[in-house]
Every structure is written in structure tokens, then in C-alpha cells.
Ligand code: NG1
């Protein structure tokens with residue numbers, strides 16, 4: 001059946017679009033790992049079209065609220081980005097990504113009309129359906145202008161909307177799910193930013209209730225000079241008195257140029273160095289959020305200033321081990337299984353530890369949390385983290401029911417069960433969330449009475465390096481399907497050369513893939529020794545530089 005365009009609506013769209021002309025670029029925009037991301041001054045029209053797509057998506061989803069988040073996460077301050085959030089707080093369904101791309105690349109009113117018609121017809125969108133969009137942005141100054149472009153599209157399409165102002169990305173995901181479950185038996189939480197803090201702090205109090213004592217040492221949080229700073233401060237106001245001793249650094253959101261600049265999770269992880277403003281003494285516990293507070297990584301220095309990273313792989317292994325113990329102690333290990341999902345960027349030593357020590361199954365997916373999330377959602381309990389600190393733990397309906405119904409046979413079983421139930425509320429079920437993951441890690445360290453030293457001692461990371469090569473056309477780099485992006489299909493000559501280089505190093509592993517968020521290809525390498533790793537990655541970068549562009 002053919003669905004017709006509403007001519008009045010389309011007239012209003014064209015009129016509104018006049019204020020947000022498409023940037024005059026030759027290249028097409030693409031909906032990458034985390035939506036559209038680029039220099040903020042190119043984004044006006046893209047955000048406008050995202051508003052149109054979000055409105056159509058809401059109509060398709062029976063009027064449920066769709067989320068739009070304006071952020072460029074860990075990218076520099078001059079960038080920005082936009083992504084769409086589906087009704088249960090998950091990333092936009094992948095079938096719709098081409099629609100978003102198609103619309104953002106329409107260059108004339110005719111093309112825009114064709115795109116609109118195409119979506120309405122292929123996705124079968126009823127014009128008369130209700131439509132609602134909720135949105136927020138991070139602290140980037142360009143966000144305010146982009147919000148105006150978004151509102152223009154929502155108003156032209158007669159879409160009800162709520163502007164939540166400045167939020168972390170996971171807070172917006174929370175609000176989308178809370179909005180759409182408000183009338184259900186089990187609403188996800190109160191539909192407000194306040195409701196988010198209330199939910200987390202209540203769950204945290206319950207989760208540490210059976211710990212012998214709260215962590216006895218302070219923890220310092222580097223907020224990347226981004227939105228995580230004010231939001232972490234608000235969270236602290238809601239936490240039980242004296243539960244955690246939290247210091248905050250890098251909270252200068254009033255100076256945009258400081259955002260992610262020599263600080264934040266991405267800087268610490270990729271440069272394997274402490275951030276600006278670091279004042280930690282040996283074994284002090286520090287962590288860093290990224291620019292939109294969906295990633296977190298921990299680290300510390302040993303005596304002699306040796307830097308030690310506790311990244312996403314460490315959080316995944318810590319969480320899986322702890323939840324596994326609780327499941328066993330609660331007497332549910334016959335009923336509930338746990339799996340870990342990683343990407344090829346996970347350190348090889350972490351994978352070995354999960355399989356050999358924790359005796360859990362590891363599955364690999366392509367980069368991008370939507371892929372990990374999808375696989376983890378199929379497990380009873382699915383723990384997924386990218387090495388960069390983006391991840392969460394998903395509890396299936398089946399697991400939650402089993403925890404609810406289970407009758408504990410002893411006080412120990414009851415305590416384990418209560419802690420487990422608290423974790424299902426503490427851990428953000430929509431997306432990786434630095435604030436929620438922070439409370440999770442602190443809960444686990446309190447229960448285990450661990451310092452960073454014991455946490456680090458669980459396994460030894462293989463030396464590794466992540467580099468970036470600028471190439472003339474990153475789209476020339478495609479991966480072989482089913483290899484979790486560890487092998488290149490094109491350019492044809494590159495993979496054999498990588499294999500040849502890698503074969504010369506003990507425990508060597510190296511792969512190259514096109515970034516979905518930056519105009520570059522990433523080169524990841526691991527080897528038994530630090531100097532081998534450096535050498536391996538440098539050789540591969542050199543080859544790519546000589547082959548397809550210039551290495552930085
Ligand atoms: P790209 O640029 O596609 O490598 C990066 C991260 C992803 C994910 C996205 C979204 C690495 C190697 N890649 O993607 O894991 O977090 O950004 O922010 O860390």
C-alpha cells in the first residue's frame with residue numbers, strides 16, 4: 001500500500017529548511033558508530049533532517065517518544081554530533097540508519113521530498129500517527145544553535161517535544177525509556193533528571209548495604225571539563241551521607257576549549273597517561289569520564305610514577321566476576337548464565353582471563369556499542385564493555401524474574417539476592433553510563449574490600465597500542481564480514497602485508513579498520529613486549545601511510 005505525503009506538512013518542512021541550508025560539501029554525510037559526527041559548523045542541516053527522521057520514527061513506533069542527543073562525546077570542542085535513540089532507550093534500529101543518511105544528503109527540495117516519500121513508503125509510516133521527540137545536548141557551545149535547527153524540524157512536522165537542556169547521553173537514554181514505560185507495570189523510573197539520580201542513589205544504597213564497609217579510600221573523578229562535571233555533582237548530592245569520598249577535577253565547563261583537552265577517558269586510554277590536573281599519590285584511585293559521560297576508565301600510579309590503567313576490559317571482568325559470585329551465592333547458578341561481549345579492541349589477556357579463570361563465554365562483535373548491546377541482550381546476564389570504557393550489564397527479563405521469584409535458603413543467600421536485585425536498578429539498562437558504572441565499580445570494590453592494587457593483580461595486560469592514520473579515503477577500508485573487523489577485505493594489498501608484519505612478533509596481533517566517528521583508520525596492535533608493540537604498530541602505520549594517505 002502506498003502512503004501519501006501530507007502536502008501541508010511538506011510545505012512547512014521546506015519553508016523551515018530555508019533557515020538551515022545544507023553545508024556545501026561534496027562528500028556525503030554518514031551515520032556512523034554513534035550517529036553523525038563532524039565539525040559543528042557543518043551540522044545545521046544534518047540536525048534539521050535528523051528532526052524529520054525522528055518524527056517519522058516516532059510515528060512508526062506508534063507515537064512512542066524518540067530521543068535525539070546532540071553531542072560529539074570525546075571529540076574536540078569544535079566538533080559536534082547527533083544521534084537518534086529508539087523507544088526503549090536503545091540505539092536507532094539499524095534498518096533506519098540508511099534513512100537518516102539518505103535524508104542528511106538530500107541536496108535539493110526535490111531530493112528531500114523523495115527521501116521523505118521513500119521513508120514513508122518503505123517503512124510504512126502512517127501520516128496521522130502521534131509523534132513525540134525528547135532531546136538534550138552536552139556542554140558544547142554549538143549545541144544551542146543545533147537545538148534550534150532540531151526544533152525547527154519538529155515544529156514543521158507538528159511533533160510534540162520536550163527539551164531537556166544539558167544532560168549526559170545516558171541520562172537522555174534513561175528518559176526515553178522512562179517516558180515510554182510510564183504506563184507499564186514496571187516503569188523504568190520517574191520521568192525527570194531528578195528521577196534518574198533518585199533511582200541510582202537508592203539502588204546504590206541497597207547494593208552496598210551488605211558490604212562490610214564503604215570504600216575506605218577517596219576516589220577522584222576527572223570529568224573531562226564536560227557535562228559529567230555538573231551531573232556528577234548532582235549525583236553526589238543524592239548519595240547517602242558518607243557513603244563515598246569523591247573529589248572532582250576538570251570541571252571547567254565554562255571554557256569550551258578545555259573539553260576533552262588533555263583529560264577525559266579517551267585521552268587517558270589512548271595516550272596511556274594521567275590527565276591534566278592529576279595530583280594522585282601512589283595507589284590513589286582515579287577515574288575519567290568522557291565528554292558526554294557514557295564512558296569511564298580507572299587508573300592509578302605506582303611508586304616511581306608507573307602508570308596503570310584499569311580500562312573497560314577491567315570493568316567488564318570485575319563486574320562479571322562479582323555478579324557471577326552473587327549468582328552462585330544466591331543459589332541461582334543452575335538457572336542463570338552470564339556471558340561477556342567484547343570487541344577486537346579488548347586486550348587479549350582479558351579474554352584469556354575470562355575464559356580460563358572466570359570460565360565464562362566470550363563473544364566478539366564489531367565495534368560500536370549497538371553491536372555489543374544486541375548480543376548481550378540475548379543472554380540471561382550479558383556483560384559488555386568496549387576497552388575504551390563504554391559498556392554496561394544487561395539483565396534479561398528471564399533473569400530478573402528468576403531473581404524476583406527465588407526463595408533464599410539462608411541469610412547469605414538472601415544478602416546475595418538483595419545485592420543482585422539492587423544491581424538491576426543500579427546498572428543503566430539502556431546504554432553504557434559512566435555515572436552508573438562508577439557506582440557499580442565502587443560497590444564492587446567495597447564488597448571485595450579491594451584497592452586498585454588487588455584489582456590490577458587479576459591479570460596482566462598485554463602491551464598494546466591504538467594509533468590513527470589519516471588516509472585520503474577511509475571508505476576504501478572494508479572488513480571481512482564475520483571477523484569482528486580483524487581482517488581487511490579492501491584495499492586488497494593491505495591485509496597480506498599486515499599478516500607479514502605481525503608474523504615477526506611474539507604474541508603479535510594487529511588489525512586495521514576505518515573509524516566510524518573520525519576521518520581516519522585505526523591501527524590496533526598487541527605483542528608480548530612494549531617495544532615490539534610500538535614497532536609493530538609503527539610499521540603498519542608506515543605501510544598505510546605510504547599506501548593510502550599520510551600518517552600523522
Ligand atoms: P570509531 O571511531 O568507529 O573507532 C569510536 C570507538 C568506539 C565507539 C565510538 C563511539 C574505539 C577504538 N572506537 O569509534 O568504540 O565508542 O567511538 O563513541 O575506541
Ligand code: ZN
Pocket residue numbers: 073074290291292293294295
Ligand atoms: Zn561518549
